[in-house]
Amino acid sequence: MTASSPVTPPSAPRTGSTKPPFWRNIKVLRILAQVLTLGVVVGVIYVLQSNLLGNLNRLGISTKFDFVYSSPGFSVRDSGFDPQGQDATVWRMILVGVRNTAAAASVGITAALFFGTLIGIGRLSSNWVLRKLTTLYVETFRNIPPLVIIIFVGTALFTAGPLPLFTPTNPPGEIGIPGTDDNFLIYSNTRLGLPSLMNGDGAGTFWVVMLIALAIAAVVWRWRTKVSEDTGKDHHRVLWSLGTLFGIGLVAFVVLSGPVSFSFPAVSESGRVIEGGIATNDGYLALTLALALYTASHIAEIIRGSILAVAKGQSEAANALALSGFQRYRFVILPQAARIALPSIINQFLNLTKNTSLATVVAYPEITALTQSLIGNDQPAPQMILVLMLLYLSFSLTISLVLNIVNRRFELEGRT
Amino acid sequence: MAGGEIAIDPKIQHALSGAGSPRHSDQTPGEWVKSNLFNNWYNGVITLVFGALALVLGFLFLRFAVFNARWEPVRDNLELFFVGRYPREERTRLVVQLLLMSGSVGLFIGWLRQRSHAEAELAGVEPPSTSARDIVSSYWALVVFVFVALAIGVGVDSFRPWLLLLGCAISAAAAFGITMKPRRGAFGIGLAALPLVPLALAGAVLSTVSDLNNGAAYLLAIVATVLLAIVQYLHRPAFTLSAGALAGVVSFQVLSGSEQLSWVFLTAAIVPAAFDVLSRVDDHDGRSLSGLLGSAVFGAGVVFYVLFTGVTSLRLIVLVIGLGVAVYALVGALSGGPGSGRRLGVVTVLAMATWYIGRLIDLDGIDWTQWGGLHLNLVVAAASTTLAFPIGLLLALGRRSSLPVMRWLCTSYIELIRGVPLISLLLMAQLFVGFFLSSGNNNLSLTTKSLFVITMFSSAYIAEIVRGGLQAVPKGQTEAGQAMGMSPAKITRLLVLPQALRAVIPSMVGQFISLFKDTSLLTIIGVLEFLGVREIVHAQPDFRGFGLVETLVFVAFGFWAVSFTMSRESQRLERSLNVSN
Numbered sequence: 001m002t003a004s005s006p007v008t009p010p011s012a013p014r015t016g017s018t019k020p021p022f023w024r025n026i027k028v029l030r031i032l033a034q035v036l037t038l039g040v041v042v043g044v045i046y047v048l049q050s051n052l053l054g055n056l057n058r059l060g061i062s063t064k065f066d067f068v069y070s071s072p073g074f075s076v077r078d079s080g081f082d083p084q085g086q087d088a089t090v091w092r093m094i095l096v097g098v099r100n101t102a103a104a105a106s107v108g109i110t111a112a113l114f115f116g117t118l119i120g121i122g123r124l125s126s127n128w129v130l131r132k133l134t135t136l137y138v139e140t141f142r143n144i145p146p147l148v149i150i151i152f153v154g155t156a157l158f159t160a161g162p163l164p165l166f167t168p169t170n171p172p173g174e175i176g177i178p179g180t181d182d183n184f185l186i187y188s189n190t191r192l193g194l195p196s197l198m199n200g201d202g203a204g205t206f207w208v209v210m211l212i213a214l215a216i217a218a219v220v221w222r223w224r225t226k227v228s229e230d231t232g233k234d235h236h237r238v239l240w241s242l243g244t245l246f247g248i249g250l251v252a253f254v255v256l257s258g259p260v261s262f263s264f265p266a267v268s269e270s271g272r273v274i275e276g277g278i279a280t281n282d283g284y285l286a287l288t289l290a291l292a293l294y295t296a297s298h299i300a301e302i303i304r305g306s307i308l309a310v311a312k313g314q315s316e317a318a319n320a321l322a323l324s325g326f327q328r329y330r331f332v333i334l335p336q337a338a339r340i341a342l343p344s345i346i347n348q349f350l351n352l353t354k355n356t357s358l359a360t361v362v363a364y365p366e367i368t369a370l371t372q373s374l375i376g377n378d379q380p381a382p383q384m385i386l387v388l389m390l391l392y393l394s395f396s397l398t399i400s401l402v403l404n405i406v407n408r409r410f411e412l413e414g415r416t
Numbered sequence: 417m418a419g420g421e422i423a424i425d426p427k428i429q430h431a432l433s434g435a436g437s438p439r440h441s442d443q444t445p446g447e448w449v450k451s452n453l454f455n456n457w458y459n460g461v462i463t464l465v466f467g468a469l470a471l472v473l474g475f476l477f478l479r480f481a482v483f484n485a486r487w488e489p490v491r492d493n494l495e496l497f498f499v500g501r502y503p504r505e506e507r508t509r510l511v512v513q514l515l516l517m518s519g520s521v522g523l524f525i526g527w528l529r530q531r532s533h534a535e536a537e538l539a540g541v542e543p544p545s546t547s548a549r550d551i552v553s554s555y556w557a558l559v560v561f562v563f564v565a566l567a568i569g570v571g572v573d574s575f576r577p578w579l580l581l582l583g584c585a586i587s588a589a590a591a592f593g594i595t596m597k598p599r600r601g602a603f604g605i606g607l608a609a610l611p612l613v614p615l616a617l618a619g620a621v622l623s624t625v626s627d628l629n630n631g632a633a634y635l636l637a638i639v640a641t642v643l644l645a646i647v648q649y650l651h652r653p654a655f656t657l658s659a660g661a662l663a664g665v666v667s668f669q670v671l672s673g674s675e676q677l678s679w680v681f682l683t684a685a686i687v688p689a690a691f692d693v694l695s696r697v698d699d700h701d702g703r704s705l706s707g708l709l710g711s712a713v714f715g716a717g718v719v720f721y722v723l724f725t726g727v728t729s730l731r732l733i734v735l736v737i738g739l740g741v742a743v744y745a746l747v748g749a750l751s752g753g754p755g756s757g758r759r760l761g762v763v764t765v766l767a768m769a770t771w772y773i774g775r776l777i778d779l780d781g782i783d784w785t786q787w788g789g790l791h792l793n794l795v796v797a798a799a800s801t802t803l804a805f806p807i808g809l810l811l812a813l814g815r816r817s818s819l820p821v822m823r824w825l826c827t828s829y830i831e832l833i834r835g836v837p838l839i840s841l842l843l844m845a846q847l848f849v850g851f852f853l854s855s856g857n858n859n860l861s862l863t864t865k866s867l868f869v870i871t872m873f874s875s876a877y878i879a880e881i882v883r884g885g886l887q888a889v890p891k892g893q894t895e896a897g898q899a900m901g902m903s904p905a906k907i908t909r910l911l912v913l914p915q916a917l918r919a920v921i922p923s924m925v926g927q928f929i930s931l932f933k934d935t936s937l938l939t940i941i942g943v944l945e946f947l948g949v950r951e952i953v954h955a956q957p958d959f960r961g962f963g964l965v966e967t968l969v970f971v972a973f974g975f976w977a978v979s980f981t982m983s984r985e986s987q988r989l990e991r992s993l994n995v996s997n
Contacts, residue, residue: 030819033819033822034819034820034821034822035821037821037822037825038821038825041825047729047730048852051851051852051853052848052851052852055851056851125459125462126451126452126455126459127452127453127459127462127463127466128452128453128463129453129462129463129466129467129470130462130463130466133466133469133470139980140976142979142983143929143933143975143976143979143980143983144933144972144975144976144979145933145934145936145937145947145975146933147936147937147939147940147947148936148947148968148971148972148975149972151947151968152965152968152972155964155965155968156965159964159965354836354837354838355837357837357839357840358839358937358940360940361940368837368839368840368843371843372843375843375847381843381847381848382847382848382851385840385843385844385847385848388836388840388843389836389840392835392836392837392840393832393835393836396834396835396836397835
């Protein structure tokens with residue numbers, strides 16, 4: 001503002017001379033700063049990218065993405081990957097890796113959540129022995145790098161484990177289903193075999209029917225909840241929903257004359273491969289177990305903290321209502337603790353998923369290990385790593401998206 | 417872990433820090449057993465089952481560790497595990513570094529204690545007391561690890577490690593001592609000079625067992641420590657910062673690192689003290705003149721740098737930006753504003769001086785391609801945390817900025833980095849980071865490249881931690897600043913950041929622990945760190961396929977001891993920092 005401003009009446013419109021010059025105008029400055037920043041960032045990225053492309057061209061490394069249709073030059077045992085097949089491409093190999101990562105992450109997450117919750121509750125137990133043991137567990141596993149734990153579990157299983165080996169001379173252990181020749185489980189120190197479902201004729205129709213049945217079951221669940229809320233009767237919603245689901249499933253199964261059947265695992269003639277069912281790859285057991293152990297220690301701390309963060313009056317109120325210890329946890333404390341814990345636990349799930357990338361030390365063929373092998377087999381490194389990063393980003397985004405939706409539902413229910 | 421960890425929810429953190437089992441001292445042992453072990457039938461079952469399990473596991477582990485385990489692979493390679501392939505005749509550097517490091521740890525803890533005492537005094541409450549029990553519960557793991565390592569290594573190098581340990585302990589204690597109350601007077605000087613004792617001791621011991629080569633580096637370390645002591649005696653925070661940074665630079669870069677960039681670190685270390693001197697020189701008239709002079713010196717320095725080192729496209733950008741800054745400072749000085757030109761000039765002069773001095777006294781370092789073992793893990797974790805902190809701070813501020821472009825850029829960088837595992841970045845470092853440089857020659861060492869990507873990785877996590885701290889600062893603080901007519905930059909710098917940064921110290925320690933654990937991934941790309949030493953050991957003809965579990969247990973124990981100690985210390989820190997609220 002200039003010196004003449006006292007003369008101007010306050011209500012009068014400001015003249016051009018009272019406006020600040022454009023280089024002191026905050027609006028102009030803001031836009032300028034953003035344009036400059038964007039320019040610098042784009043410039044730096046451009047320079048780096050042109051350097052990279054120039055160097056790659058100079059060294060004669062392909063910068064195209066057509067390598068995904070070439071042959072990877074190696075195969076992975078027990079992956080369904082056929083190196084002689086028509087579609088034995090790098091792309092197929094990447095998909096195998098994605099499937100293996102997902103297999104390790106999903107089972108690892110489930111196991112870690114289960115053990116972590118138990119251990120977290122155990123740390124708050126009134127039992128001294130249990131409390132000290134769970135504390136020992138948490139403090140041990142939390143402070144050792146997951147890579148070391150994976151190598152440790154891998155070494156222990158490979159060398160000194162109680163599980164049988166998987167060689168022609170040392171056949172793996174089998175647990176049969178009584179009365180039949182089929183195996184329910186094949187176990188060894190490296191691989192597991194489990195039954196799976198086989199799709200026959202009309203399987204597509206069957207699964208569509210099952211999806212519809214699931215929706216109907218959800219409706220039934222809501223209906224029973226509403227009935228219970230309106231009349232105060234027991235809802236038995238689990239029984240009702242499961243009954244609906246299985247009822248429809250049974251009818252569909254009979255009408256479509258057995259669209260799906262079980263496939264049971266069996267050791268092959270050569271004694272080296274598992275045929276039928278689902279067979280895990282080498283290292284799967286070690287990786288999943290190690291990651292579950294490691295992440296469980298973190299989840300246990302989160303659960304413990306969340307339980308402690310639930311107001312003490314809640315627990316006392318439950319006591320006053322004469323709820324048993326189990327009821328107190330199941331109906332009063334855990335639902336509230338879960339709401340507090342969920343964001344941190346989502347983080348742990350993401351960490352576990354990213355930690356599956358350490359599987360290369362136990363030779364489990366997930367996406368990072370396969371990427372390393374592919375790069376070792378003369379596939380171009382920059383593109384492979386870019387694909388790898390994009391895949392992990394999409395894993396992370398998917399998990400956080402799904403769980404954030406869950407989290408939002410939880411939060412809304414919690415508000416009064 | 418390939419993920420790094422974000423600090424857990426503050427609500428949970430708070431609940432955890434307040435947790436503790438109640439102790440009833442008036443119980444008889446019988447009552448205690450009844451109420452803690454057998455208070456109902458299922459607790460009785462749990463006690464019996466888990467007690468038996470614990471006994472069996474404990475017995476098995478003890479039998480393994482004491483009787484069955486063959487510790488020869490560890491014993492014969494103890495040096496390899498700790499310092500990798502560091503040249504034998506240059507070990508003096510490591511000793512000095514270790515002593516300085518333990519001294520700075522002592523100083524840091526003492527400084528924090530001083531702070532919390534001052535705050536307790538302000539708030540009118542009892543200052544937190546640290547009992548011997550606290551100390552023991554924090555440090556027992558590290559002590560046990562060191563003792564086990566020494567016990568395994570008995571007969572290898574019998575007496576020197578003990579003296580070194582003694583030196584470290586004295587150094588840490590002495591540095592802690594100089595932060596204590598009676599700082600003035602002869603007693604204060606005596607306290608301040610104490611850190612010299614372990615240095616002299618180590619010097620004496622080492623000079624008897626090996627040639628004390630590289631005397632210049634040793635001398636510098638002593639000078640840095642003396643500076644630190646004097647500065648603490650003078651009691652000026654900026655000076656202490658400078659001297660501490662100087663000691664750190666000397667220990668990290670000059671003593672052991674490659675020397676090419678040591679002058680940059682030296683300059684950065686001296687800058688706080690120089691600025692402190694500047695702000696105390698009270699010249700009202702000479703201000704604009706010195707501002708003019710300073711900006712001129714800065715501009716000349718930039719031109720000189722670009723011309724001297726050879727013109728490339730990148731340096732031309734530096735030249736343009738540098739000249740722009742110089743002109744800006746010049747305009748500021750002409751309008752009689754704050755002496756930013758003067759500060760820039762001081763930085764330029766300091767940079768040139770230290771560069772010249774660095775050339776004069778030959779400070780050849782051991783290139784860090786030769787570093788290894790646990791030492792490398794600690795250095796990489798510390799260096800990348802230090803380097804990532806300013807970047808993370810800027811990213812956090814950018815993410816909360818009101819300018820949408822900054823916000824998008826910072827958010828996308830943070831989420832991008834946090835969405836991918838560290839190992840993918842490390843593979844990138846191993847395979848093609850060199851290609852991003854214009855020359856394209858891949859002559860950066862693998863350690864440098866991995867330090868670069870770990871810093872990139874860590875900065876995203878630190879940004880999230882700092883953002884948490886920024887969010888925890890009450891909004892009233894900003895509003896109070898606005899009511900005082902402060903500019904947004906000043907509000908951030910003087911009001912918000914100091915409070916936010918103090919709140920994130922414990923989480924930063926947590927991030928350091930997580931990063932320390934992450935450094936084990938370096939073994940996958942073939943850097944010889946603590947875990948990677950195993951592969952070398954088991955490639956030796958004597959130990960091929962032998963003692964695999966033993967070496968792994970040793971490595972796991974090492975990682976565990978360091979992480980556990982730091983996490984305990986950070987919990988203690990959190991309690992003592994929370995004293996005033």
